[in-house]
Amino acid sequence: MVVSGPSSLDLGNSIANCLNVKSVPVDLRVFSDGESKVKISADLSNKICIVVQSTYPPVDSNFMQTLMIISNCYNAGASEVIAVVPYMGYARQDRVFLEGELITISLIANLFECVGIKNLITVDIHSLKALSYFKFNAINISSICILADYAIKNFNLDNPIVISPDVGGIDRAKAFSKRLNSPFFGLNKSRNRITGDISIEEKLEMDITNHDIILLDDMISSGGTILKAIEILKKNNCRRIFVMCVHLITDEKSLTKIKESGISEIVSTNSVPKSCSNVDLSGEISKALYNILS
Ligand code: R5P
16 A cells, blocks of 8 residues: 655545555654654554655755654554655765765664565765665656656647756756757856855857747755756856756745746646646556565
8 A cells, every 4th residue: 555645645646546556645743842642543464555755855854754654554563665756855965075074864764674565766966976875676767758748738848958057967958858859958057065156157058039948957045046947047148947847846935036047937847746746647646666565
């Protein structure tokens, strides 16, 4: 059965529908000191439980609740627990950038192992380096094709170019553009590791005048990267800009800023439930689950 965590209730229900199994909700109480308490009322004995819970902000409490739900399933007699964590928080902390820092995603991977996880599915994890710290069967599935299919169906694109706001995301842009049969490239972005300030080179490697742009990123967090990229693209006289991302973890204030920055539309997947998370991951996740279970 699917155990739909509080951060991914709708997605859990959709996955259960796809797999034609029962979806069980989790009762959550958060106390005045911030502690969470989870309760699952269904009979889980000898069941394979698929725990669906994204660890978007507030990352720490959503993450802690994920571990609690998994432990609770095992305590209630589940024969196996498979974790589905569509947005994997902490994946950006996949290396030491400044001396004295911790590779936090490695600790996260260990914690999943500690609570008994042997199979985990995540979606477009920030880097394959982050995935390498998981020493059990951790599968990363890509939503890029379904994002591209959404764009083809809904945006009526004219001469599109797919652009990644940084070169680190170039493989995603390449995969997306293959679906559109269009050019792609990455902007030259740099981030000051101490202040967090972002700068992007204004000169682009391709003329984008009068082209529709798909500005594609794995995640939008503060919105700083995408806003800077939009500013540069507009200066370079593109036609329309469609912002697409897998994980829209930004707050409402930054989202409004992006929507009001002169773009045509912003669309994300439902790894994070938002007003514009129109691309449903349940089909892709169900396929991956089916492969693990068969
Ligand atoms: C960076 O490598 C990522 O792909 C995103 O571009 C970045 O994490 C977005 O963060 P923010 O919205 O805070 O600039």
